[in-house]
Amino acid sequence: MTPTLRPMRTSDIPAILAIQAEAYSDMLLESAEVIALRLQASPELAWVATDAQGPCAYLFGYRSRAGTVTPLDGAFSEPDDPDCLYLHDLAVARRAAGRGIGPLLVQRLLDHARAQRLRYSALVSVQDSEAFWSRLGYAPASDLDERQQAHLASYGVPARYMVQALH
Template sequence: MQERDIPAVLAIQEQSYAAEVLEDEAVIRSRLATFPQLAWVAEDDEGVCAYLFAYHSRLGKVTPLDGEFCTDGEADCLYLHDLAVAGRAAGRGIGPALVRHNLQQAGAAQLRYSALVSVQDSTGFWSRLGYEAHDELDPPQAGNLASYQIPAVYMVRDLHQ
């Protein structure tokens, strides 16, 4: 992802998510600046058609909506914060391809887990990619999960299985 991709990312986000979970441009720019090597876009003939933001974190740590990506010196987890695919590109396998690409990076970084917050009834999609609901969160992390204001599920994938 490059700075020039931000307008397309914002358009795809607005098309893909409920108003309660939209993140503003400053947050999106911060995510790109913090972990540019883990921010990816996919393009088709019309331009950017999907994106994925991720960062290194710790198992059990949930990023709140609009929260900063905090680096952790003892990271053991690739946290997938936001994946969205434009409606015109749905059904082409682009979302799973972006996830697989980031999971390969996680393996190279010797991270043991990948985690995410599933919203808008996407648990089936994530389950097909090997993620399972993880309900054991301490109170501050459960509060971060509640910041999404819509039903949200913290999900984890063990990368060493």
């Protein structure tokens, strides 16, 4: 069954917490309150994939500036002059793994970013996901300033800031 992509709803938060718990180590789990704030900050960039059992994957994004890293549990803060779609927290439930749902969600948000004429997309890769993101066009960026390096270190696990040009 092909999943349905749709905007996230507040009622999806319990399912998102369950998917997050399957996908991430305990160090990386974000609370229901943080997830609700992410949804509130950029509802047009918070999406879920659903199957017959309900939400099976999700992705948060927001408009940012290239070279800016959101710390773990950090608030999304959109600048006055965004040039980048920042992807945060893509997770797929075990039951939906291997069906290409993650790339579908990413493509949905990248299409939105291109329509808004954003020049870049960026993210923080954790849990050995760098190869996945590389297949989707992202490359490691190592030119972060000291403050952004500290934000990257907030993840408490090996983390890599990755970027791709959109135009």
